[in-house]
Amino acid sequence: MSIRSLNIPVIDFVSKRKYAMIFSAILLIVSIASIGFQGLKFGIDFTGGTLIELGYDKTADLEDIRSKLESANYSGTNVQYFGSDTEVLIQLEPQAVTSAKLSSSIIRMLGEDVDVRRVEFVGPKVGEELTNDGGLAMLYALIGILIYVAFRFEYRFALGSIAALVHDVIITLGVFSLLQIEFDLTVLAAILAVIGYSLNDTIVVFDRIRENFLATRHIEPKPIINEALNQTLSRTLMTSFTTLIVLLALFYLGGEVIHSFAGALLIGVIIGTYSSIYVASSMILALGISKEDMLPSEKEQKEIDARP
Amino acid sequence: MNHYAAWKNTLIVFFLFISTLYALPNLYGSDLAIQITGAGDYIVDDNDLETINNELLENNIAFKSLGFQDKNILIRFSDSQSQLSSKALLKEKLSRNYVIALNLAPSVPQWLEGLGGKAMSLGLDLRGGVHFLLEVDMDAVISMSMDRYYNELRTTLRKDKLYKKIRKEDNLLIVSFKSEELKNQAKKIIKKDLPDLAIAEDTEQELELGLEISSTAKTTAKSSALKQNITTLRNRVNELGVAEPIIQQQGTERIVVQLPGVQDTARAKEILGAVATVEFRLVDEKNDVQTAVNSGKTPAGSKLYKFKDGRPLLLKTNVITAGENIVDASSSMDENNQPSVSIVLDGSGGRSMLDTTKEFIGYRMAVVFIENQVETLIVDGVATKKRTKTQDIINAATIQGTFSNRFQITGLDSAREATNLALLLRAGSLSAPVEIIEERTIGPSLGADNIQKGLISVLVGFALVLVFMGWRYRVFGLVANLALTLNLITIVSILSMIQATLTLPGIAGIVLTVGMAVDANVLIFERVKEELRATKNIQKAISAGYEKALLTIADANITTLIASLVLFSFGTGAIKGFAVTLSIGIITSMFTAIIVSRAVINLIYGGKKVEELSI
Numbered sequence: 001m002s003i004r005s006l007n008i009p010v011i012d013f014v015s016k017r018k019y020a021m022i023f024s025a026i027l028l029i030v031s032i033a034s035i036g037f038q039g040l041k042f043g044i045d046f047t048g049g050t051l052i053e054l055g056y057d058k059t060a061d062l063e064d065i066r067s068k069l070e071s072a073n074y075s076g077t078n079v080q081y082f083g084s085d086t087e088v089l090i091q092l093e094p095q096a097v098t099s100a101k102l103s104s105s106i107i108r109m110l111g112e113d114v115d116v117r118r119v120e121f122v123g124p125k126v127g128e129e130l131t132n133d134g135g136l137a138m139l140y141a142l143i144g145i146l147i148y149v150a151f152r153f154e155y156r157f158a159l160g161s162i163a164a165l166v167h168d169v170i171i172t173l174g175v176f177s178l179l180q181i182e183f184d185l186t187v188l189a190a191i192l193a194v195i196g197y198s199l200n201d202t203i204v205v206f207d208r209i210r211e212n213f214l215a216t217r218h219i220e221p222k223p224i225i226n227e228a229l230n231q232t233l234s235r236t237l238m239t240s241f242t243t244l245i246v247l248l249a250l251f252y253l254g255g256e257v258i259h260s261f262a263g264a265l266l267i268g269v270i271i272g273t274y275s276s277i278y279v280a281s282s283m284i285l286a287l288g289i290s291k292e293d294m295l296p297s298e299k300e301q302k303e304i305d306a307r308p
Numbered sequence: 309m310n311h312y313a314a315w316k317n318t319l320i321v322f323f324l325f326i327s328t329l330y331a332l333p334n335l336y337g338s339d340l341a342i343q344i345t346g347a348g349d350y351i352v353d354d355n356d357l358e359t360i361n362n363e364l365l366e367n368n369i370a371f372k373s374l375g376f377q378d379k380n381i382l383i384r385f386s387d388s389q390s391q392l393s394s395k396a397l398l399k400e401k402l403s404r405n406y407v408i409a410l411n412l413a414p415s416v417p418q419w420l421e422g423l424g425g426k427a428m429s430l431g432l433d434l435r436g437g438v439h440f441l442l443e444v445d446m447d448a449v450i451s452m453s454m455d456r457y458y459n460e461l462r463t464t465l466r467k468d469k470l471y472k473k474i475r476k477e478d479n480l481l482i483v484s485f486k487s488e489e490l491k492n493q494a495k496k497i498i499k500k501d502l503p504d505l506a507i508a509e510d511t512e513q514e515l516e517l518g519l520e521i522s523s524t525a526k527t528t529a530k531s532s533a534l535k536q537n538i539t540t541l542r543n544r545v546n547e548l549g550v551a552e553p554i555i556q557q558q559g560t561e562r563i564v565v566q567l568p569g570v571q572d573t574a575r576a577k578e579i580l581g582a583v584a585t586v587e588f589r590l591v592d593e594k595n596d597v598q599t600a601v602n603s604g605k606t607p608a609g610s611k612l613y614k615f616k617d618g619r620p621l622l623l624k625t626n627v628i629t630a631g632e633n634i635v636d637a638s639s640s641m642d643e644n645n646q647p648s649v650s651i652v653l654d655g656s657g658g659r660s661m662l663d664t665t666k667e668f669i670g671y672r673m674a675v676v677f678i679e680n681q682v683e684t685l686i687v688d689g690v691a692t693k694k695r696t697k698t699q700d701i702i703n704a705a706t707i708q709g710t711f712s713n714r715f716q717i718t719g720l721d722s723a724r725e726a727t728n729l730a731l732l733l734r735a736g737s738l739s740a741p742v743e744i745i746e747e748r749t750i751g752p753s754l755g756a757d758n759i760q761k762g763l764i765s766v767l768v769g770f771a772l773v774l775v776f777m778g779w780r781y782r783v784f785g786l787v788a789n790l791a792l793t794l795n796l797i798t799i800v801s802i803l804s805m806i807q808a809t810l811t812l813p814g815i816a817g818i819v820l821t822v823g824m825a826v827d828a829n830v831l832i833f834e835r836v837k838e839e840l841r842a843t844k845n846i847q848k849a850i851s852a853g854y855e856k857a858l859l860t861i862a863d864a865n866i867t868t869l870i871a872s873l874v875l876f877s878f879g880t881g882a883i884k885g886f887a888v889t890l891s892i893g894i895i896t897s898m899f900t901a902i903i904v905s906r907a908v909i910n911l912i913y914g915g916k917k918v919e920e921l922s923i
């Protein structure tokens with residue numbers, strides 16, 4: 001990284017915000033359209049149903065398993081390899097009679113010599129509750145953050161950060177919908193973590209914008225925001241990079257069970273990094289941030305400066 | 309400038325020492341073990357230890373150690389072969405006063421254990437096991453208490469012949485009277501003697517009174533049903549022989565059962581969810597079964613039952629004795645090599661059996677197996693509960709001679725059925741039907757896989773971050789790496805100290821923390837770099853870098869903390885594990901990345917004349 005003079009920004013982010021907005025708008029429209037038309041592929045955590053993961057000594061015969069399930073009159077089954085061709089994942093939608101005993105009878109039917117690696121059964125009522133709780137969790141996280149940011153900064157910053165978060169969440173969900181990757185409880189957890197992460201990034205930028213507003217005599221917001229973005233740029237990229245490294249490790253080495261969890265975080269971190277540079281700051285600019293808006297917190301800043 | 313007081317450094321070193329000490333137990337693996345616990349009130353003692361020792365030595369089973377732990381006997385083995393064979397051996401040799409369970413015992417050295425050092429407990433997804441969520445059928449509980457109040461109401465009002473008729477209607481007991489006067493009298497008595505019944509419908513003109521169970525009585529009935537079910541489930545789990553099971557209430561009508569390391573989940577499901585009992589009734593020998601079947605009318609005092617194969621039989625309505633009077637039951641093979649269950653009755657059951665068998669020698673007595681099941685059906689997309697009650701005659705044999713509290717039941721289909729029935733009768737019946745509404749089973753092979761993969765991804769991610777930080781920030785990068793390592797140790801030690809359960813998402817939380825924990829250091833270092841460009845004073849640059857970055861770090865971390873707290877309060881099992889490690893990681897990373905790294909930087913550069921920073 002070349003050493004540059006402080007006041008001359010290297011990249012003029014602000015003037016490029018139109019392109020960014022068009023880019024974001026396209027991503028959002030595609031995401032929303034996909035979620036609207038195609039929907040998310042919800043896992044059994046939310047739909048209810050039964051999931052069985054079996055391990056075989058040799059390559060498993062999927063056709064054989066399918067025909068056995070069919071002859072036993074199970075409806076809505078999905079049989080596929082999971083990770084390798086000796087491991088099989090069987091999913092069943094809720095049957096006319098849902099019961100935890102279903103998995104036992106299927107396992108018995110498929111033979112004794114298989115290794116039962118995982119069984120999950122979620123009753124229809126539980127699935128519904130998990131969906132509600134998940135939605136609520138997302139909502140409460142956003143409200144909690146909104147309050148904190150509004151309290152620490154100013155309402156425009158709070159709106160800007162929430163806009164960035166909603167942007168990130170919708171696009172991450174959009175990718176899950178487009179690629180029809182299964183959306184289960186762990187993915188929901190990942191999305192909540194994305195909220196935390198993306199916000200972390202946005203806050204760092206906002207902090208710098210506020211600091212710059214207070215430190216200079218300029219009152220024009222554009223150069224100030226641009227300067228803050230450039231000052232925090234190497235940090236933003238560094239942190240995203242280290243986070244991406246570990247997520248890639250998790251994605252490739254963590255095993256099938258947390259594959260989509262790591263995937264959601266990967267998408268979220270990339271989008272979150274982009275949004276903290278372009279979306280959040282464009283938003284506060286559009287909302288008309290000015291030096292005067294910083295003044296209430298100037299007192300606070302002085303108190304902090306006065307500390308030994 | 310850039311100098312920490314001696315006490316501050318000492319405190320940091322002390323803190324890190326404690327962290328390392330309590331993270332240490334996790335380095336020692338665990339032994340395959342068998343845990344032997346006294347069943348019921350029985351507590352294992354030195355004699356038991358002696359017996360077990362002798363048995364193992366006699367049968368040439370090698371073990372690592374044998375001794376007491378808490379109130380259990382723990383035998384450690386070096387291979388699973390000897391673990392399994394000694395379980396089989398002890399199960400055969402020891403009486404049913406003992407619960408024998410396979411277990412994994414952490415092999416933490418004594419001195420560390422003495423200091424309270426414990427390894428993190430592994431979640432079911434890492435060690436293998438079953439998680440069940442059971443829902444108690446509360447409608448059944450209420451309808452059962454309706455029946456009870458119906459009987460009580462009749463007995464109470466019968467004394468003075470107050471009522472004309474009592475009938476059940478939905479959730480109401482409707483009593484009709486002959487006169488206004490009798491009705492008022494009854495109201496007074498109900499208020500005094502049956503405070504659990506509240507008057508729901510009372511019209512002046514009509515001679516009828518509608519009564520319902522008061523809401524407090526309903527709540528009491530529900531909570532006591534839940535408690536009784538928990539007790540019964542605990543007994544059943546003990547019978548299954550599971551080490552460290554978790555059976556706890558969740559909400560007002562649900563029970564969580566977690567069984568680490570259970571292999572036969574099909575059996576666990578059968579046993580946990582079964583609401584089964586037996587009744588003993590005399591066969592009605594006077595009336596003809598076929599006539600009853602053909603006419604559809606059963607003679608007074610009798611009821612039509614069927615064998616499992618569908619053959620009908622008339623049985624007396626009076627029950628001689630039933631499951632609740634059984635104090636012990638065990639399965640075995642009888643003289644004809646047929647599966648059977650030996651029954652021991654309590655005092656009143658034994659007396660009643662003696663009286664009956666004395667009076668009715670030569671008659672037949674039937675054993676009726678009663679099972680209640682509740683399932684969820686999906687009808688037109690709506691989930692509805694379906695309750696089924698099966699009552700099958702499992703055998704009807706002629707009473708050869710008098711007997712009282714000890715006898716055998718035969719006529720069971722298989723040895724497995726006999727063992728299950730014996731177990732259920734021993735452990736007591738559930739007070740209300742339960743339904744498994746969620747199951748998560750992780751087989752032992754996947755558990756082992758998950759640990760291995762989780763560990764590898766933590767280590768690889770961690771190593772990559774270390775390399776990258778060292779390359780990017782030189783000496784400062786190495787300091788950040790030290791802080792990161794200490795952060796990892798601190799997270800592990802806190803998780804061990806609070807005995808939080810480590811799950812796979814928990815490991816993911818740690819991995820994510822590793823990635824994000826360097827953020828604080830990146831923020832600081834980038835700030836120091838900036839300051840260096842503005843000033844020639846290196847010491848001042850370090851100090852300003854740390855101070856200016858501090859607020860930003862705090863803001864950024866608090867918001868992430870808010871998100872993870874929300875995750876914690878809304879999440880179930882797996883998500884909670886992720887939230888716990890993430891929250892702990894955020895807090896510890898603030899300590900290591902800010903305070904510890906500063907202390908080290910101070911030691912390296914503080915108070916000296918520095919020409920250039922390696923950053």
